[in-house]
Amino acid sequence: MSRKTFRQLLEKYLRGECTPQEKRFVEHWYGLLETETGESGEELDMDELEGRLWNQIQKKMDTSEDPEQGRIVPLQRVRYRWLGLAASLLLIGGWFYLSQPIRNLLPGQAPSTNEQTGWIDRSNTSSRSVEIRMEDGSVVQLSAKSSLRFPKHFAADKRTVYLTGDAFFSIQKMPSRPFYVHTGEVVTKVLGTSFFVRTEAESGKVRVEVVTGRVTVYKQESEKQTSANGVFLTPNQAATFFADEQHFVTGLVDTPKVIQPTGTEKKPGSLVFDDAPLTDVLARLEQAYGIDIELENDQQKSCPLTANLTDQPLYTQLDIICAALKSTYKIQGTTILISGKSCTE
Amino acid sequence: MNYKSLPDELLLLYLRTGDENAFREIYLRYWKKLFSIARHKIQALDAVEELVQDIFLRLWERRESLQIDQLDAYLFTAVRYACINHIKSTLVKEKHADYAYVHYNDASYATDEQLDLDELMDAVEQQLNDLPEKTRQIFRLNRLEYQSVKEISTSLKVPERTVEYHISQAIKSLRVYLRDYLLTGLLTMLFMDI
Numbered sequence: 001m002s003r004k005t006f007r008q009l010l011e012k013y014l015r016g017e018c019t020p021q022e023k024r025f026v027e028h029w030y031g032l033l034e035t036e037t038g039e040s041g042e043e044l045d046m047d048e049l050e051g052r053l054w055n056q057i058q059k060k061m062d063t064s065e066d067p068e069q070g071r072i073v074p075l076q077r078v079r080y081r082w083l084g085l086a087a088s089l090l091l092i093g094g095w096f097y098l099s100q101p102i103r104n105l106l107p108g109q110a111p112s113t114n115e116q117t118g119w120i121d122r123s124n125t126s127s128r129s130v131e132i133r134m135e136d137g138s139v140v141q142l143s144a145k146s147s148l149r150f151p152k153h154f155a156a157d158k159r160t161v162y163l164t165g166d167a168f169f170s171i172q173k174m175p176s177r178p179f180y181v182h183t184g185e186v187v188t189k190v191l192g193t194s195f196f197v198r199t200e201a202e203s204g205k206v207r208v209e210v211v212t213g214r215v216t217v218y219k220q221e222s223e224k225q226t227s228a229n230g231v232f233l234t235p236n237q238a239a240t241f242f243a244d245e246q247h248f249v250t251g252l253v254d255t256p257k258v259i260q261p262t263g264t265e266k267k268p269g270s271l272v273f274d275d276a277p278l279t280d281v282l283a284r285l286e287q288a289y290g291i292d293i294e295l296e297n298d299q300q301k302s303c304p305l306t307a308n309l310t311d312q313p314l315y316t317q318l319d320i321i322c323a324a325l326k327s328t329y330k331i332q333g334t335t336i337l338i339s340g341k342s343c344t345e
Numbered sequence: 346m347n348y349k350s351l352p353d354e355l356l357l358l359y360l361r362t363g364d365e366n367a368f369r370e371i372y373l374r375y376w377k378k379l380f381s382i383a384r385h386k387i388q389a390l391d392a393v394e395e396l397v398q399d400i401f402l403r404l405w406e407r408r409e410s411l412q413i414d415q416l417d418a419y420l421f422t423a424v425r426y427a428c429i430n431h432i433k434s435t436l437v438k439e440k441h442a443d444y445a446y447v448h449y450n451d452a453s454y455a456t457d458e459q460l461d462l463d464e465l466m467d468a469v470e471q472q473l474n475d476l477p478e479k480t481r482q483i484f485r486l487n488r489l490e491y492q493s494v495k496e497i498s499t500s501l502k503v504p505e506r507t508v509e510y511h512i513s514q515a516i517k518s519l520r521v522y523l524r525d526y527l528l529t530g531l532l533t534m535l536f537m538d539i
Contacts, residue, residue: 010429014429014433025466030428031485053376054369306350320355320359324352
């Protein structure tokens with residue numbers, strides 16, 4: 001056998017095309033392979049080597065980062081943009097009372113006031129979202145290619161706006177003047193809260209996602225709201241209205257956010273756990289996100305868990321918990337269900 | 346958080362989220378083992394360094410798409426492929442010699458060559474079949490999964506001396522057939538071909 005045949009065999013092995021016999025042959029050959037330097041070579045300074053190799057790896061990590069991201073972004077552009085939006089808007093919702101930044105007209109905004117009806121129409125033709133502040137102090141982040149119609153002055157008993165497209169609303173709390181967002185056939189009624197409304201133009205789907213407060217979503221029927229065809233949402237819950245089937249499906253938002261504690265209530269608890277029983281961990285998460293998490297197997301309740309869940313998205317936190325307990329989770333409606341075996345074996 | 350106390354599975358999860366500390370812990374946990382494996386297989390120290398770096402870099406670059414069940418098994422397979430790839434590339438360097446060699450000989454040479462390889466493989470296969478199951482298993486654990494004699498002794502509940510015996514038996518019987526293809530053998534073969 002020449003070097004060439006042998007090389008071809010190795011190539012075949014690397015391509016994963018070997019027969020079981022060839023594979024065994026190569027692996028046993030490899031298993032026997034041993035250099036003399038490996039056994040009795042000069043002593044290396046392993047600490048120096050550890051640092052040097054790591055530095056070289058880091059250097060290459062930095063330089064390869066940009067093209068790498070460039071490849072990823074187009075694939076997930078929509079989702080990332082959405083995440084970015086959600087994060088920044090959550091901040092506005094939470095810190096609304098503390099900061100009142102000066103708002104300028106942004107490029108791409110096309111304001112036009114119809115004096116006769118007192119309605120203002122705003123279309124966002126730019127590629128970024130635009131902030132609109134209304135008379136009552138409520139703020140709307142209007143997404144690209146979306147438009148909002150709102151009155152110059154709200155009525156004394158209610159506040160009504162019309163949305164086409166997507167927006168994030170951060171609504172001033174006024175119990176005597178509920179706020180209504182009309183999106184196609186869907187009406188979202190709130191008292192004081194922040195939430196997203198997204199419309200899928202082709203399918204007529206409307207999705208409402210709640211960040212803070214409580215929201216009622218229902219189908220518009222001759223201006224009369226009946227509780228039967230509506231859904232009630234709390235933070236991190238979402239409702240999607242399917243125009244074809246004329247019904248709502250409730251679930252969880254894609255990226256649940258930690259609920260901002262209101263006022264001087266208790267601070268969100270630490271998410272670093274050291275040998276904590278699973279029920280404590282889940283209770284902390286339930287409190288943080290306002291989402292119900294249930295265990296299928298009660299015996300898992302006391303399973304000890306050591307993990308740092310700080311600054312991870314909820315679904316990663318659940319991945320970590322499930323990996324540690326060899327369990328799985330699934331989302332059923334607005335509840336998360338964890339299934340796995342007891343850990344006391 | 347102390348990453349040192351985290352099991353591999355959790356490090357992998359953190360790695361997927363882009364956690365550089367988790368990546369560093371993986372490096373600290375495994376670099377020495379990978380380095381020592383490669384050093385036993387490859388003569389050139391700079392090639393060994395580069396190969397180990399590349400394994401970690403690839404892990405970082407593909408952190409979001411890699412499906413890894415067991416980190417150590419993944420890394421050991423990676424180092425095996427990297428070593429074999431390196432050895433293969435040292436053979437490629439002599440491409441010209443190969444070309445001349447093949448054309449120098451007559452057409453029937455390819456068949457003879459194939460026969461040689463098949464015969465050799467059959468012989469090794471036969472040898473493996475003749476070895477007791479236990480010997481094959483221990484050889485595999487030690488030489489392909491890089492478990493130490495001590496680890497094998499604990500997991501299989503056999504004395505370390507017995508483990509050592511099985512390994513040496515396997516090496517002895519296989520070396521007879523593979524001697525020419527172990528590294529020094531490869532090198533002499535290179536010279537012979539030219």
